[in-house]
Amino acid sequence: MKLLSSDVEENGEVKRKSQSKKTENPTFSELPLSLLEVIMSNLVLKDNIRASAVCKSWREAALSVRVSDKAPWLMHFPKHSNLCQLYDPLKRKTFELELPELADSKVCYSRDGWLLMRITASNEMFLFNPFIRERINLPILEHSYLKIAFSCTPKSGDTCLVLALKPIGRGVAISTCKLGASEWITENFPCWPPFESHFHSNLVYSNGCFYGLYGEGNLFCINPSQRIWYLLTQPSLTKWLFSNKTELSKKMFLAEHKGVIFGLFMFGDEKPLVYKLESSKWEETNTKHDGLTIFVSMFSTETRIDLPWIRNNVHFSKVPFDGKRFVYYSFDEQRYYRRNERSDLDELCPSRTIWIEAPKKNDDFGLM
Structure with a gap:
């Protein structure tokens, strides 16, 4: 028994020494949670x-501070129904x-969770938030338009400006029409090369100006406060792109992220080309x-x-197969997914679908 007791004491002593040594030389996994955060x-x-995969304590700390963008939702407006579908591509x-x-209206634009709608029969227009069910009417625009957009959410505190081209x-x-105004203000501007109504991009708003593409990738800027219109980029890059792909169907889009303008150029089933606007010049972007994600x-x-x-990825607004599988292009895999080989580029972006910023909390609006 003495021998056993001696062994226990000896082992206990070894254990105490081991614990002391461990305390003096802690591992990274033992760092306090507050410090890890x-x-x-x-x-x-x-x-x-990557850090969250190291160990349990690192994962806990990483998840507690992780902040990522929330994906927008795809909104589909059925032709003969008021029941709209929303698809979350991430979840x-x-x-x-x-x-x-x-009812009886068509979507024209989306920004910050708000929709710009037009009633087909009367040409009435209004801003609408589908999550809080708020509607803001606009005065009737007497003439037709090709493109239309608005600058910010009506709830931002800034002046919300609607612009039609x-x-x-x-x-x-x-x-242009400011929210609360009783009429639109229209001005004519010379444009060279002439604006081609059959080939153009969407409009985006950034840093006080509206931007758009037309023709062979001509980028224009509209500054409403200074009441000016002008071309921004030299057309050499985009003319070269277009001249080498004359036989292919073409599509171009503008996007904005935190004040930076991106141009997306698509030709048939080839890899989409993404350019970033730097000092009034296009620079090719390595999206990898x-x-x-556009x-x-x-x-x-x-x-x-x-x-x-x-x-x-580039995600398109075509209604997803079975409500889950979206049509998209992966720059990592260098290929399209779930795109019919015979489909035209126009089929990837139907007129009755649009991406909309998702609400902060789904359950606030009965969306579970």
């Missing part, structure tokens, strides 16, 4: 994700909203490094950075 909060998302969930307020001969007519529709676009599972 400080470290993790200074990591970009992709490094945060692969489908929601439905009964919106009688949108129409080609006229060798110029363009620009109509930027972690950019969500394109006929009337507007959304962009996000470092979305899990779907980063480095």
Whole structure:
């Protein structure tokens, strides 16, 4: 028994020495949670994700401070129904909203969770938030327009400006309306090269100006406060792109992320080309490094950075197969997914679908 007791004491002594040594030389996994959270909060998302795989304590700290963009939802407006479908591309969930307020109207634009709608029969227009069911009427625009957009959410505190564009001969007519105004203000501007009404992009708003593409990739800028219109980029790059792909169907989109303008150029079933506007010049972007996801529709676009599972993709607004499987292009895999080989580019962005910023909390609006 003495021998056994001696062994226990000896083992106990060894154990105490081991614990003392461990305390003097802690591992990284034993760092206090508060310190780990400080470290993790200074990591970009992709490094945060990598760190979370190290051990349990690191994962807890990484998840507690992780902030990523929330993916926009695809909104589909059925032709003969008020029941709109919303699709979440990240969680692969489908929601439905009964919106009688949108009866007999067509979507024209989307920004910050708000829709710009037009009633077909009367040409009445209004802003509408489908999640809080708020409607803001606009005065009737007497003439037709080719493209239309608005600058910000009506709830932002800034002046929300709606802008419509129409080609006229060798110029363009620009109509603007501030929220609360009783009429539109229209001005004509000369435009060279002439604006081609059959080939153009959506409009985007950034840093006080509206931007758009037309023709062979001509980028124009409209500054409403200074009441000016001008071409921004030299056309050499885009002319070269277009001249080498004359036989292919073409599509171009503009996108904006935190003040930076991106151009997306598509030719048939080839790899989409993404350019970033730097000092009034286009520079090709390596989307693999930027972690950019572009969500394109006929009337507007959304962009996000470092979305899990779907980063480095272009997602189209075609209603997804079985409500879950979207049509998209992966820059990582260099290929399209779920696109019919015979489908035209126009089929990827139908007129009755649009990307919309998702609500902060789904359950606030009965979306479960």
